[in-house]
Amino acid sequence: MDVTIYHNPACGTSRNTLEMIRAARIEPTIIEYLKSPPTREELARMISGAGLTVRQAIREKGTPYVELGLDDPKLTDDQLLDAMLKDPILINRPFVVTPLGTRLARPSEVVLDILPNDFKGAFFKEDGEQVLDPEGKRIV
Numbered sequence: 001m002d003v004t005i006y007h008n009p010a011c012g013t014s015r016n017t018l019e020m021i022r023a024a025r026i027e028p029t030i031i032e033y034l035k036s037p038p039t040r041e042e043l044a045r046m047i048s049g050a051g052l053t054v055r056q057a058i059r060e061k062g063t064p065y066v067e068l069g070l071d072d073p074k075l076t077d078d079q080l081l082d083a084m085l086k087d088p089i090l091i092n093r094p095f096v097v098t099p100l101g102t103r104l105a106r107p108s109e110v111v112l113d114i115l116p117n118d119f120k121g122a123f124f125k126e127d128g129e130q131v132l133d134p135e136g137k138r139i140v
Contacts, residue, residue, distance in 0.1 A: 001116060003028035006038065006046070006095040014094040016108035016125045021096070023123050023132070024115045028096075037088040040081060046095045049102030054080045057104065059092040112138055 003021055005028045008014045021028050031038070038046065047057045054077040058070060065071065070083055070090070084090045094105050101114040109131045119136030133139055 001026055001098060003115070004031060004097045005029070006031050006033040006091070006093060008032065008034060008093050011093055012126055013106055013108050017094045017096060017105040017111050020108060020111050020123060020131065021115065023120075024118055025120075026115070033091060033093065033095075034088050037085060037091070040085055043081060043084060043091065046097060046102050049097070050095065050104050052104060053077075054084075057092050058084060058090055063087070063089045065090065109138070 003026050005014070005018055005021060007018060007030050009032065018028070018030070037043075043057075044054075047054055050057070058065065058080060060066075060071075064087065068083060068087075069075075070080065092104055092106065094108075096103055096105050096111050096114065098114045100116075103110050103114050105111040108125065112131075119132050121132070121136055122130060122134045123132035123136075124130050130139055
């Protein structure tokens with residue numbers, strides 16, 4: 001299965017998402033989006049494919065969101081996309097694209113919705129939270 005993750009290795013949610021993809025025995029294409037940001041078209045397609053608005057795809061925490069005035073509700077989607085492309089830390093993460101769909105994997109287990117149900121064994125996040133049981137079934 002062709003899977004792409006827009007990844008930030010410094011982010012625990014992104015690392016957990018990557019490991020869940022690998023737990024499905026898939027080695028994804030990893031794009032470190034801070035080093036290689038998506039194009040405007042790719043970003044717009046991911047946001048739309050995930051069923052989000054542009055505003056929902058902006059990362060506020062740990063970014064210059066407020067300093068740049070991006071909390072202004074009058075800003076258009078085009079203006080917000082421009083800001084995200086200029087400063088990719090504003091792109092929320094991780095976005096994952098598969099043939100089964102696109103998701104902003106927050107929380108990380110959202111990625112399970114767009115992966116084949118082909119897990120072997122339990123899976124635990126970095127913080128110890130169990131996501132899959134010993135049979136590889138999702139824990140709700």
